[in-house]
Amino acid sequence: MTTTAQALAEGVLAGDVRRASRLMRLIDDQAPLATDALKLLFTHTGRAWIIGVTGSPGAGKSTLTDRLITAYRAQGKTVGVIAVDPTSPFTGGAILGDRIRMQGHATDPGVFIRSLATRGNLGGLSRATGDCLHVMDAMGREVIIVETVGVGQDEIDIAQLAHTTVVVLVPGMGDDIQAIKAGILEVADVFVVNKADLDGADRVVRELRSNLELRHAIKAPPMDHDTHHRIVRAKAEGKPVEAPKGPVEWEPPIQKVVAAKGTGVDELVAAIANHQKHLVDTGEKARREQTRAMTQFLTLLRDRLLRAGLDRLERERGKLTDVAQRIAAREADPYVLAEELANAAR
Amino acid sequence: MTTTAQALAEGVLAGDVRRASRLMRLIDDQAPLATDALKLLFTHTGRAWIIGVTGSPGAGKSTLTDRLITAYRAQGKTVGVIAVDPTSPFTGGAILGDRIRMQGHATDPGVFIRSLATRGNLGGLSRATGDCLHVMDAMGREVIIVETVGVGQDEIDIAQLAHTTVVVLVPGMGDDIQAIKAGILEVADVFVVNKADLDGADRVVRELRSNLELRHAIKAPPMDHDTHHRIVRAKAEGKPVEAPKGPVEWEPPIQKVVAAKGTGVDELVAAIANHQKHLVDTGEKARREQTRAMTQFLTLLRDRLLRAGLDRLERERGKLTDVAQRIAAREADPYVLAEELANAAR
Numbered sequence: 001m002t003t004t005a006q007a008l009a010e011g012v013l014a015g016d017v018r019r020a021s022r023l024m025r026l027i028d029d030q031a032p033l034a035t036d037a038l039k040l041l042f043t044h045t046g047r048a049w050i051i052g053v054t055g056s057p058g059a060g061k062s063t064l065t066d067r068l069i070t071a072y073r074a075q076g077k078t079v080g081v082i083a084v085d086p087t088s089p090f091t092g093g094a095i096l097g098d099r100i101r102m103q104g105h106a107t108d109p110g111v112f113i114r115s116l117a118t119r120g121n122l123g124g125l126s127r128a129t130g131d132c133l134h135v136m137d138a139m140g141r142e143v144i145i146v147e148t149v150g151v152g153q154d155e156i157d158i159a160q161l162a163h164t165t166v167v168v169l170v171p172g173m174g175d176d177i178q179a180i181k182a183g184i185l186e187v188a189d190v191f192v193v194n195k196a197d198l199d200g201a202d203r204v205v206r207e208l209r210s211n212l213e214l215r216h217a218i219k220a221p222p223m224d225h226d227t228h229h230r231i232v233r234a235k236a237e238g239k240p241v242e243a244p245k246g247p248v249e250w251e252p253p254i255q256k257v258v259a260a261k262g263t264g265v266d267e268l269v270a271a272i273a274n275h276q277k278h279l280v281d282t283g284e285k286a287r288r289e290q291t292r293a294m295t296q297f298l299t300l301l302r303d304r305l306l307r308a309g310l311d312r313l314e315r316e317r318g319k320l321t322d323v324a325q326r327i328a329a330r331e332a333d334p335y336v337l338a339e340e341l342a343n344a345a346r
Numbered sequence: 347m348t349t350t351a352q353a354l355a356e357g358v359l360a361g362d363v364r365r366a367s368r369l370m371r372l373i374d375d376q377a378p379l380a381t382d383a384l385k386l387l388f389t390h391t392g393r394a395w396i397i398g399v400t401g402s403p404g405a406g407k408s409t410l411t412d413r414l415i416t417a418y419r420a421q422g423k424t425v426g427v428i429a430v431d432p433t434s435p436f437t438g439g440a441i442l443g444d445r446i447r448m449q450g451h452a453t454d455p456g457v458f459i460r461s462l463a464t465r466g467n468l469g470g471l472s473r474a475t476g477d478c479l480h481v482m483d484a485m486g487r488e489v490i491i492v493e494t495v496g497v498g499q500d501e502i503d504i505a506q507l508a509h510t511t512v513v514v515l516v517p518g519m520g521d522d523i524q525a526i527k528a529g530i531l532e533v534a535d536v537f538v539v540n541k542a543d544l545d546g547a548d549r550v551v552r553e554l555r556s557n558l559e560l561r562h563a564i565k566a567p568p569m570d571h572d573t574h575h576r577i578v579r580a581k582a583e584g585k586p587v588e589a590p591k592g593p594v595e596w597e598p599p600i601q602k603v604v605a606a607k608g609t610g611v612d613e614l615v616a617a618i619a620n621h622q623k624h625l626v627d628t629g630e631k632a633r634r635e636q637t638r639a640m641t642q643f644l645t646l647l648r649d650r651l652l653r654a655g656l657d658r659l660e661r662e663r664g665k666l667t668d669v670a671q672r673i674a675a676r677e678a679d680p681y682v683l684a685e686e687l688a689n690a691a692r
Contacts, residue, residue, distance in 0.1 A: 039681045046676060233656070233666055286674065293673035294666065297680040298652070301659075304688035305651040306644070310579070313647075320579055320640065327639035328632065330392055334643040335385045342650035344690070 005036035012037070012138050013044055017112055020139050024114055027131045038131060041138040046289070048080070048137040049276060052162030053147045059168040060194045064259040065147050069105055071269045072143045080141035081113040082132050084125065084148040084158060112141060126157040127303050130296035133161060157299075159187045161292055163285070164275045166268070168192045169208070171200030185211060188252050190271050196256035196264065208254050250278050309341045351382035358383070358484050359390055363458055366485050370460055373477045384477055391483040392635070394426070395622060398508030399493045405514040406540045410605040411493050415451055417615045418489045426487035427459040428478050430471065430494040430504060458487060472503040473649055476642035479507060503645075505533045507638055509631070510621045512614070514538045515554070517546030531557060534598050536617045542602035542610065554600050596624050655687045 008026075011019025026034035051068070053061050065081060072079050105111040114136075116128055129146065136144050148158050159165045167188035185208075193204050253271045257264035279285035310320065317323050317337075326332040354372075357365025372380035397414070399407050411427060418425050451457040460482075462474055475492065482490050494504050505511045513534035531554075539550050599617045603610035625631040656666065663669050663683075672678040 035681055035685075039679060042679050042681065043676045046674075289674040290667065290670040293680065294670040297670065297673055297684065300680055300684040301655055301687060302648060302652050304684045305655045306648050308688040308690075309647055309651045321636065324636040324640040324643065327643055328392075328635040330389050333385060333388050334639065334646055335381055335388065338643065338646040338650045339381075341647060342654040344654075 005033055005040060008033070008037040009040035009138075012041060012135055013140075015139050017109070020112070020135055021114070023135055024132050027128055027135070028116065034131070038134060041134055045134045045137040048133075048141055048144045049164070050133060050137075050144045050146065050162045050292075051272060052159045052165040053145055053168065054149070054159050054165065055168030055192075055194075056149070056170070059170045060259050061147050061149075061168050064166075064168060064192065064194060064257065064265075065145055066104065067259050067262055067265045068145060068269070069111055071265055073105075073108065073110055077142040078110045078140065079112070080136035080139070080144040081111070082129060082136070082144065082146045083113065083115045084129060084146065112136065112139070126161070126295070127299040129158050130161055130299060156187060157295060160295055163279060163288060164189045164272050166190045166192055166272070168194050169204050170195045171198045171204050189250065189275050190268070191252055191254040192264075192268060193254060193256050194259050197258050197261075201256060205254050205256065212252065249282060250275065250284075312344060313337075313341060351379055351386060354379070354383040355386035355484075358387060358481055359486075361485050363455070366458070366481055367460070369481055370462075370478050373474055373481070374462065380477070384480060387480060387484040391480045394479075394483040394487055394490045395510070396479060396483075396490045396492065396508045396638075397618060398505045398511040399491055399514065400495070400505050400511065401514030401538075401540075402516070403495055405516045406605050407493050407495075407514050410512075410514060410538065410540060410603065410611075411491055412450065413605050413608055413611045414491060414615065415457055417611055419451075419454065419456055423488040424456045424486065425458070426482035426485070426490040427457070428475060428482070428490065428492045429459065429461045430475060430492065458482065458485070472507070472641070473645040475504050476507055476645060502533060503641060506641055509625060509634060510535045510618050512536045512538055512618070514540050515550050516541045517544045517550050535596065535621050536614070537598055537600040538610075538614060539600060539602050540605050543604050543607075547602060551600050551602065558598065595628060596621065596630075658690060659683075659687060 008019055008023050012023060023034060023037055026037070053065055053068070055061055062083070065083075069079050069081065105113065114132065116125065116132060133144060133146070146158060146162055165187050167185065167190070169191065170193070191208055193201050193208070195201070253274075255264055255268045255271055257268055259265070279288060313323060314320060317332075323332065323337070327334050327337075354365055354369050358369060369380060369383055372383070399411055399414070401407055408429070411429075415425050415427065451459065460478065462471070462478060479490060479492070492504060492508055511533050513531065513536075515537065516539070537554055539547050539554070541547070599620075601610055601614045601617055603614055605611070625634060659669060660666060669678065669683070673680050673683075
C-alpha cells in the first residue's frame with residue numbers, strides 16, 4: 001500500500017500524466033491510497049497560479065478556457081485544467097459535451113485536462129477539487145484553471161480555491177439569472193462580459209459597474225487578526241458573516257471578450273497578470289492562500305469527521321438504515337443523537 | 347434557557363406564527379436555543395405532506411407556488427411555504443423580488459411563508475431547511491411547499507426532503523440549462539412544463555418523455571435491505587452510487603401549466619394527490635421518510651461534528667487562522683491533521 005502511494009507520488013512529482021490520472025481517479029473514489037499519496041505530495045505544492053473560471057450555464061466558459069490555454073501555452077507555461085461538471089447524483093455520468101471543445105489540446109503534453117463529476121452529496125465536490133488541485137500543482141503545472149458553473153454554494157466554495165477568480169457574464173440573460181449570480185459576483189477578481197458582440201453587452205458592463213460602485217461605497221475598514229479569525233470561524237460554521245473581504249483595494253476590471261473569435265483574450269490574460277502582481281505586492285496572496293488552506297482543510301476535516309461519526313454510530317446503534325427508520329418513526333431524536341456523537345469528538 | 351425553549355415549542359404547537367417565526371430566525375442564526383426547542387418539537391412532526399417545487403431560474407416557480415397555495419386553501423388545508431433564496435454568502439441579503447408575488451396571501455392566517463437565505467457554506471442550507479420543515483410540520487401545517495432553484499447539489503439535497511418533488515421546466519431554454527438539470531430530473535415525481543402557451547412547449551414534453559423512456563429501460567430491480575443500506579451509506583460518504591431509486595413503479599406525469607393564468611393547476615394538484623396515494627399504497631412513503639430522516643440527520647451530524655472538531659482543533663493547536671497559516675506555509679499537513687481529529691470521534 002505504502003509502496004504504491006510512494007510510486008504514485010513519485011510519478012506525479014516527475015510529471016507523469018498516467019500516474020496523475022490514476023491518483024485523481026482514486027481521489028474521486030475516495031480510496032485511502034489517495035490520502036496516503038496526497039500526504040507525500042503536500043509539501044511539494046504551492047507553486048501553481050490557480051485561476052477560477054465561473055459563470056452561468058451558457059456563458060461560454062469552456063470556449064474561454066480553451067482560449068486561455070492557448071494564450072498560456074504561447075507564453076511557454078504548462079497548463080492544467082479541472083472542469084467541474086454538473087452531473088446526475090445517481091448515475092455519476094459527466095456531461096462531456098463542453099470538454100470536446102478543448103480537444104484541440106489533446107496532443108499537447110503541456111496541457112492536462114481532467115473532468116470532475118458531482119458525485120454523492122455533502123460537499124464532496126469541493127474536497128475532490130482541492131485534492132486534484134494539489135496533484136496538478138505537485139506535477140509542476142504552472143497555471144491551473146478550474147472551470148465551474150457559478151450557481152450554487154459548492155461553486156462559490158470552489159471559486160474560493162483560486163488565486164484569481166474570473167466571473168463570466170453574457171448579455172441577454174434574465175433578471176432571475178442575475179439573482180443567481182449574486183453570491184458569485186462578490187468573489188470576482190476579474191469580470192468577463194463574453195459574447196460582447198451581442199446586443200446588450202454594454203448594458204451588462206454598466207450594471208456591473210454600478211454594482212461595483214455600490215460595493216465600493218460600503219467597503220469595510222482594514223481587518224485586524226482577531227476580526228479575521230472571528231470571520232473565518234463563523235464562515236466555517238456556516239454562520240452569517242459581515243464584511244469578510246477585508247481591505248478592498250483591488251477594483252475588479254471588466255473585460256469585454258468574444259471567446260469564439262479570440263477577441264479580448266490577450267487583455268484578459270493581462271488583467272489576470274495584473275491581479276497576480278497586485279496579490280503578491282500587497283501581501284494579499286498570503287492571506288488568500290490561508291483562506292484556500294482553510295477551505296481545503298475544513299472540507300477534508302468535515303469528510304473525515306462524518307465518516308468517523310458514521311462508523312461510531314453503526315457500531316453503537318446498528319445500521320444507519322435502522323437508525324433512519326427509528327428517526328422516521330419518531331422513536332429516536334436526531335438532535336440528541338447528533339449531539340451525543342459530536343461530544344465524542346470534543 | 348430551557349423555559350424559553352419550552353415557551354417556543356408550546357407556541358409552535360399552538361400554531362403561534364410569531365413564535366414560529368422567532369424559532370426559524372434562531373435556526374437561521376444557529377442559536378443553541380433553537381436545538382433545545384427542536385428537541386421538544388420532534389415527536390410532534392411527521393404529519394405534513396411536503397411538496398418540493400424546483401427548476402431553473404426563470405421557470406416561474408414562485409407564480410406556480412402562489413397558484414398551489416390558492417388551490418390548497420380552497421381545499422381548506424393550511425399551507426406553509428419555505429422559499430429557499432440564492433443570496434450572497436457575504437451580505438446574507440435575500441433576493442426578495444419573488445416573494446412579493448406571494449403577497450396576495452399575506453393576510454390569510456392559513457398561509458405561512460418564510461424565506462431562507464443561503465448563508466455561509468458547508469451545506470448549512472439543507473440543515474436549516476430541514477429544521478424549518480420540522481417547525482412548520484409541528485405547527486400543524488397540512489401542506490408544506492419548499493421552493494428552490496434546481497441547479498446545485500444543495501438543491502438536490504433539499505428536493506429530497508420532500509414527499510413529492512415537482513420539477514418545473516419551461517420552453518426556450520438552451521441545452522446548457524438542460525445539462526444543469528440532469529441531476530434534478532431524476533428526483534422528479536411530477537414534471538410541470540410551465541409557460542405552456544409559448545412555442546416549444548411540446549418539444550420539452552417530447553424530450554422529457556424520451557428521457558423517461560430511457561430511464562425506464564435501465565430501471566433497477568427491487569432492492570433488498572442490505573443493498574439499500576449500502577447505497578445509503580455510500581451516498582452519505584459522497585461515494586459513487588449506482589441505481590439507488592429501487593423499484594421504479596411510479597411513472598412521473600408531465601403536466602402542461604400556464605401558471606400566470608392558472609391553466610393546468612387543478613390537474614397538477616390532482617397529479618400530486620395521485621403521487622401521494624401511490625406512495626402510501628406501495629409503502630414507498632415509509633422508505634421516503636427514512637431517506638428524509640437520514641438526510642436531515644446526516645446534515646445535522648456533519649454540522650455538530652465539524653463544530654466539535656473545530657473546538658478541539660482550537661484547544662490543541664491554537665486558533666484556526668494560525669493553523670491555516672501553518673498549512674499554507676506547508677509546515678502542517680492538512681491530511682494528517684484531519685485524520686488525527688477524526689480519530690477522536692471513533
